[in-house]
Amino acid sequence: MKQAVRWLFAVSFVIAMTGAACAQERGTPADAKQMVEEALAHIKQVGPAQAFEDFSTAGGKWHKKDIYVFCYDLQGTCTCQGANKPMIGKNLIDFKSADGQPLIKNFVDLAKTKGSGWIEYQWPHPQTNKMEAKRAYIARIPGYDGLVGAGAYK
Numbered sequence: 001m002k003q004a005v006r007w008l009f010a011v012s013f014v015i016a017m018t019g020a021a022c023a024q025e026r027g028t029p030a031d032a033k034q035m036v037e038e039a040l041a042h043i044k045q046v047g048p049a050q051a052f053e054d055f056s057t058a059g060g061k062w063h064k065k066d067i068y069v070f071c072y073d074l075q076g077t078c079t080c081q082g083a084n085k086p087m088i089g090k091n092l093i094d095f096k097s098a099d100g101q102p103l104i105k106n107f108v109d110l111a112k113t114k115g116s117g118w119i120e121y122q123w124p125h126p127q128t129n130k131m132e133a134k135r136a137y138i139a140r141i142p143g144y145d146g147l148v149g150a151g152a153y154k
Helices: 002-021 029-046 048-055 103-113
Strands: 067-073 078-081 116-124 131-140 146-153
Touching: 029 048, 029 067, 029 131, 029 146, 048 067, 048 078, 067 103, 103 116, 103 131, 103 146
Parallel strands: none
Antiparallel strands: 067 078, 067 146, 116 131, 131 146
16 A cells, blocks of 8 residues: 555656646756755745745746755655645655655654755656656754755756
8 A cells, every 4th residue: 555655656746747847947956955945934934834835836936947845744744745735734754765765754854863954866857757866955944843845856
């Protein structure tokens, strides 16, 4: 069952991103980090609930090139998802990336131990549908038991 959920998540993500990303150029790791820093400022300004809704709305400021914002609480439940809104509210702590990493657990562990930093993993690119190396910048949200992140293909 868990494997089917993982597969469904990966496939639905690729499908959701394919249409939007096909006409876009690729973002850089610097773009991803900047988006996370802007997202943290937005959370501070409007509060987590409003910011999570803003981040999960397709298009606009929180979708640049092939980069989008995602958020999780520290138990691994998705609280915002710029590419796949149906994932919001699902606990994905056991989700594994294509290279077998416990991806969300790694995000949470990094946020808890270091506060912010980079995670590298394999993820299907929405334009090519091929597995590619990706880097996500993760930062813990001050005053909230959660994290915000954004990733870019290498």
